[in-house]
Amino acid sequence: METFETLVRAEFAPKNTFLNTAAIGLLPARTVAAVDHAVRMRAEGVPLGPLYDEVETVRVSVARILGVPAARVASGASVAVFGGLVAAALPSGAEVLTAEGDFSSLVNPFHTRGDLKVRAVPLERIAESVRPETELVAVSVVQSADGRLADLTAIREATRAHGARVFLDASQSVGWLPVAPDAYDFLAAVGFKWLLGPHGVSFLVVPEDLGGLPPLFAGWVTGEAPWDSCYGPIAELAHSARRYDVSPALFSYAGLRASLGLIEELGVDAVHAHDTALADRFRAGLRTLGHEPVPAPGSAVVSVPGLGGRQPRLSEAGIEVSARAGNLRAAFHLYNTPADVDRLLAALSD
Helix, strand or coil: CCCHHHHHHHHCCCCCEECECCCCCCCCHHHHHHHHHHHHHHHHCCCCHHHHHHHHHHHHHHHHHHCCCHHHEEEECCHHHHHHHHHHCCCCCCEEEEECCCCHHHHHHHHHCCCCEEEEECHHHHHHHCCCCEEEEEEECECCCCCCECCHHHHHHHHHHHCCEEEEECCCCCCCCCCCHHHCCEEEEECCCCCCCCCCCEEEECCCCHHHCCCCCCCHHHECCHHHCCCCCCCCECCCHHHHCCCCCHHHHHHHHHHHHHHHHHCHHHHHHHHHHHHHHHHHHHHHCCCCCCCCCCCCEEEECCCHHHHHHHHHCCEECEEECCEEEEECCCCCCHHHHHHHHHHHHC
């Protein structure tokens, strides 16, 4: 019987100590094989219909992981593009509440509109800062810079009380941190981090009523019958979130389909338990070395103030982490082990 450990070890064989999933995830062996097969199909000139089917398989898999109907999931290539759609749906002068220092791909589309009132407050004050004039709260589930988690329950309660909607960036959470479907109206994420897919894939979850988003980027794939929508104006847009699709990077979707299969086999709850246990082990070890990480209980991402300058030396030693805002950022995912944590701690004790 396959276990968490045997499944993971069959898929990954990193040549270093990789603790940088917050920047980019490792590709499972099955994903490398899937991309190779897709590339060979293109090279050999065989029909690519099966690769378009992979896009739909990804849509359904993402929906299962998030616990929403597949009809609410749009496929694309970046969070910023989907953020632009959400921004475009807001009336002129609308207030958008964001967290200070949140990731630019999430917040920048609201700033570039030019006619929105974008207000930034500390992450811990998001819920209490929602007011009657707030139209939308846009926040990352997990902060990229330091791993802090947004209080989604409090934010949802506050937005419901004031009639605002919630737009979540789940790029640093989907794949290891379960998020309740009723915690948001819109959710976007990339697939190349914790979902372990290639670059070039993102998705957007919209409300059942589609949230009033304008189909600004409606190409042929957004038609109710895509292959009948290749020429001239599209006669009928898809009735589902597929009306917001962007023409897919087929190789990347083929790869992500394989990666999502692994995530689903392991189970997000099991991945969550594994990842957070390693992060807690690292936090405890840091304190024995006299370092206090940024408070982020329950996060798989650990940020250590003042140690960002150690990143180049750690990389030379074969330990991959990130430097963000002067801090050292380590991210723990399913392919990491207690030995990886201990090796990083030993390197930091030198």
